[in-house]
Amino acid sequence: MPRQEILEKTKISDRLFLFQPCVGSNKYPGLITSSIEFFRKLGIELVTSDDQTCCGGFLTFTNVAQPTSTMPAVARNIAVAEEMNLDILTLCNGCHTFLTEFSHFMNDRPPVKNVVNTILSMIGREYKGSQDIYHSLEIIYKVKDRIKENVTRPLTGMKFATHYGCHYLNGFKKTALDDAHMPTILEEIIEAMGGEIAEYAENRTCCGTGLTQIIINKEELSLPHTKMKLDNLNHAEPDAAVVVCPYCLAQIDRMQQKLNYRGAGQYEVPVIHLVQLIALALGVDEVKLGLDAHAISFARFLKKFSSLQSKKEVEHG
Amino acid sequence: MRETNKEWLPGFDKKFAALTHQMVKDLEKCLQCGKCTGQCPAAKLSSYNPREIIRDIRMGNVEKVISSHELWLCFFCSGCYAVCPRDINFPFAVSMLRYAALAQGYGWEEVKKIKDPYAQDYYETGLSVNINERNLGIKREIAKNSKTDGSIETVRKKMGLPAKRRVSERAVSEIKFIADATGMTDLFKEINKKKGKPKKWNYGSPADLVKIKRGANQKFIDVEEEDKEKVS
Numbered sequence: 001m002p003r004q005e006i007l008e009k010t011k012i013s014d015r016l017f018l019f020q021p022c023v024g025s026n027k028y029p030g031l032i033t034s035s036i037e038f039f040r041k042l043g044i045e046l047v048t049s050d051d052q053t054c055c056g057g058f059l060t061f062t063n064v065a066q067p068t069s070t071m072p073a074v075a076r077n078i079a080v081a082e083e084m085n086l087d088i089l090t091l092c093n094g095c096h097t098f099l100t101e102f103s104h105f106m107n108d109r110p111p112v113k114n115v116v117n118t119i120l121s122m123i124g125r126e127y128k129g130s131q132d133i134y135h136s137l138e139i140i141y142k143v144k145d146r147i148k149e150n151v152t153r154p155l156t157g158m159k160f161a162t163h164y165g166c167h168y169l170n171g172f173k174k175t176a177l178d179d180a181h182m183p184t185i186l187e188e189i190i191e192a193m194g195g196e197i198a199e200y201a202e203n204r205t206c207c208g209t210g211l212t213q214i215i216i217n218k219e220e221l222s223l224p225h226t227k228m229k230l231d232n233l234n235h236a237e238p239d240a241a242v243v244v245c246p247y248c249l250a251q252i253d254r255m256q257q258k259l260n261y262r263g264a265g266q267y268e269v270p271v272i273h274l275v276q277l278i279a280l281a282l283g284v285d286e287v288k289l290g291l292d293a294h295a296i297s298f299a300r301f302l303k304k305f306s307s308l309q310s311k312k313e314v315e316h317g
Numbered sequence: 318m319r320e321t322n323k324e325w326l327p328g329f330d331k332k333f334a335a336l337t338h339q340m341v342k343d344l345e346k347c348l349q350c351g352k353c354t355g356q357c358p359a360a361k362l363s364s365y366n367p368r369e370i371i372r373d374i375r376m377g378n379v380e381k382v383i384s385s386h387e388l389w390l391c392f393f394c395s396g397c398y399a400v401c402p403r404d405i406n407f408p409f410a411v412s413m414l415r416y417a418a419l420a421q422g423y424g425w426e427e428v429k430k431i432k433d434p435y436a437q438d439y440y441e442t443g444l445s446v447n448i449n450e451r452n453l454g455i456k457r458e459i460a461k462n463s464k465t466d467g468s469i470e471t472v473r474k475k476m477g478l479p480a481k482r483r484v485s486e487r488a489v490s491e492i493k494f495i496a497d498a499t500g501m502t503d504l505f506k507e508i509n510k511k512k513g514k515p516k517k518w519n520y521g522s523p524a525d526l527v528k529i530k531r532g533a534n535q536k537f538i539d540v541e542e543e544d545k546e547k548v549s
Contacts, residue, residue, distance in 0.1 A: 022446035025482035029473045050485040053443035053492055059501075061393060063415045063428050064436040064508065069501035076491060119498060123491045170395035171408075180399040206358050206394035213392050215434070216427050221362045221390065254455055261454050292463030293472045295455050299462070 006177050010134065010142050017081035017131075018046040019099070021092035022054045023246035030290020031091050031246060034279035035136070041282050042146050046089065051080045057098020062212055071112070072119045074102040075127035079120060087132040089139055091275060093167035093245035096135045100172070103129060135168055136275060137244055138177050141185050144192050152283035154194035157308045158301075160277075161198045161238035161269070162186045163252065165245035166206050186274065190242060193281040198238035202229045207243075209251035219258075226255040230267055240270045240301055242277055249273050257295040270298045280305075340410045346403040347371045353397030353407055365390040367397050367407050374414075383418035389427045425508060432508045440505065443484040443492050 024031035036046045056073035059065035078099060081088045090096040106113040107129045117126055164183055173180040181204065187197045208226035233241060243249045249271050256267035276289050291298040353367040354360045365387045373382050382388060388411065397407040418424040439445040448469050450456045460467030470480040496502045
């Protein structure tokens with residue numbers, strides 16, 4: 001679908017339901033706080049709910065549960081947002097995939113939806129299929145100009161390597177905001193905030209996590225694969241790598257520590273989620289970014305960033 | 318295993334009709350161009366070969382595929398789907414073939430590895446990623462960067478958040494109810510069994526939910542019949 005058409009369909013309301021990813025809560029808590037903070041600066045309120053759990057859809061794709069079990073579990077989570085009449089904003093490619101795929105499946109097959117609702121009625125909920133589910137990139141790209149106007153600490157002078165994550169562009173090649181092979185949206189958002197792009201050949205390569213990979217095959221394939229990507233990324237000499245999925249964040253961040261530990265080289269590229277980067281540029285308190293929870297230190301990155309900021313202040317003032 | 322020239326394993330699509338109708342429809346379209354394998358991260362590092370798997374399935378060597386170790390090497394990056402000129406959703410087929418493997422008694426030790434850390438946490442807390450860091454090296458790095466003890470609870474408190482993300486009791490009990498009512502819990506128990514071939518599982522489609530709602534069966538059978546017609 002052409003980008004313009006999707007953007008027209010994307011409706012931005014003043015309030016959105018923030019679908020909290022598990023990795024975002026229990027490994028990188030900065031994702032949730034920084035998105036709440038920077039969206040508030042743009043006049044959009046993100047609402048969370050304690051009734052929301054893990055999306056649950058991944059149990060199907062890792063084959064530990066039947067689709068018959070995960071379908072109602074996913075519908076329950078969407079129902080929580082529907083009760084508040086809010087559209088859903090997802091920060092994780094996985095959550096986005098499972099919520100979207102399962103809701104399409106149920107919406108296209110009314111009998112399936114009826115049976116799912118029979119189960120949900122036993123716990124006092126109902127899945128209607130009335131609300132939209134958005135990937136963070138779709139919303140952020142739509143409010144790109146508003147972000148540009150609100151930048152207080154521009155990223156000028158910093159170089160970023162981008163990583164899209166597979167499940168959004170590859171998995172949704174017909175409905176995603178951008179082309180699966182040569183996407184530019186993430187770069188456009190970073191450039192809108194003044195950042196530079198460090199181009200590298202393995203940009204579209206998978207980060208190497210694949211839940212089944214790191215668990216079932218014990219990093220046997222995952223580690224060499226991520227190493228190859230990182231080697232290529234290092235050639236571009238970025239100040240940080242920008243991702244849009246917490247799983248990619250965890251993989252690229254943590255694998256560097258593992259490779260260093262095993263003496264496979266020196267890897268120290270900090271990895272940052274797009275929402276954290278926007279929050280940084282919009283002047284959100286650095287404590288709220290949660291960069292402490294990352295395995296690769298941001299000390300050097302922040303030092304360069306703040307020295308560039310004070311230089312700009314001197315120039316302007 | 319000897320290659321045969323049968324079109325599909327007899328009864329394969331019937332046996333797994335509910336799950337596989339889309340897969341059968343998809344794999345029939347394959348041109349054997351090999352673009353999927355060319356870009357595949359798993360194929361680069363191992364003997365995994367998506368094109369060969371499709372070929373084997375179409376030649377009737379289903380048993381060879383579902384009993385193989387290769388079936389469990391997919392990264393689920395969907396790169397093959399993105400490059401496929403025929404729009405075959407191969408990761409979906411892999412997932413369905415894994416269900417078929419489990420139904421035939423293969424691959425149970427593989428899913429056990431995922432069930433223990435993730436699915437069990439999901440069942441008990443509603444979240445599938447545990448807050449406790451298992452890798453001590455990572456914990457040490459976080460401790461160094463944040464100048465704390467390195468646990469995420471402390472980092473969260475430092476950020477002004479509660480030590481743990483709150484998941485309401487209602488939400489957890491609802492998850493447990495859904496898991497118990499739809500057979501997820503039973504499957505977990507089956508996965509836990511270490512020895513012996515597990516009992517045969519019917520990995521039905523969502524249509525199987527009707528077992529819970531008696532009387533609606535007829536409707537579902539109609540839906541499946543329609544889908545089968547589309548295939549043929």
